[in-house]
Amino acid sequence: QSALTQPASVSGSPGQSITISCTGSSSDVGGYNYVSWYQQHPGKAPKLMIYDVSDRPSGVSNRFSGSKSGNSASLTISGLQAEDEADYYCSSYTSSNTLVFGGGTKLTVL
Amino acid sequence: EVQLLESGGGLVQPGGSLRLSCAASGFTFSSYALSWVRQAPGKGLEWVSAISGGGISSYYADSVKGRFTISRDNSKNTLYLQMNSLRAEDTAVYYCAKGFSSGWYRMNYWGQGTLVTVSS
DSSP states (O other): OOOBBOOSEEEEOTTOOEEEEEEOOTTTTTTOSOEEEEEEOTTSOOEEEEBTTTBOOTTSOTTEEEEEETTEEEEEEOSOOGGGOEEEEEEEEOTTSOEEEBOOEEEEEO | OOEEEEEOOEEEOTTOOEEEEEEEESSOGGGSOEEEEEEOTTSOEEEEEEEOTTSSOEEEOTTTTTTEEEEEETTTTEEEEEEOSOOGGGOEEEEEEEEETTEEEEEEEEOOOEEEEEOO
């Protein structure tokens, strides 16, 4: 199972919006609404930000939103804040009854 | 408060074995699936294995199938990962993670990880 494709890096200024893409195939992203997004700060454990494409766990800011079209999913962060600077990973359930992650995207807040 | 505490990591030679443990508290352990996810130094996340709440169903990444075995003891609130035939590419921080709601494929709590180093 190949990793999902994410851009290596994205950047934005405080207050701006950014979008991180996550591209897979019909066997994972396109076939199921089980895409999740995780935020990871250096040296820390990942944190669930979005699940089932667009749902937010309790306590996650509504500045974070998710969507999906075909074999690609996206994470949008609006009103960028310095604390959003982190690595972001998408994941998807697959037709092989496994889970696949994206390669990760480093978000820099300028 | 949900807590997941991994242990058992360390230095092991190629071809060797290691058993990781994850002690859980703060939730009804047997009601939730659990997973192991690893992260090689400076690299991204890689899902390793998952097990259902009752321990009946288990799932593995191709990269570890046949070498790693996931299990759980619901009487001890503990998750395990038995790792055999270890390779250099298994070097990573291993996290245990709790499934969210009814799905093992979304994880809402993670431990802090335990480092496994495979080297001669």
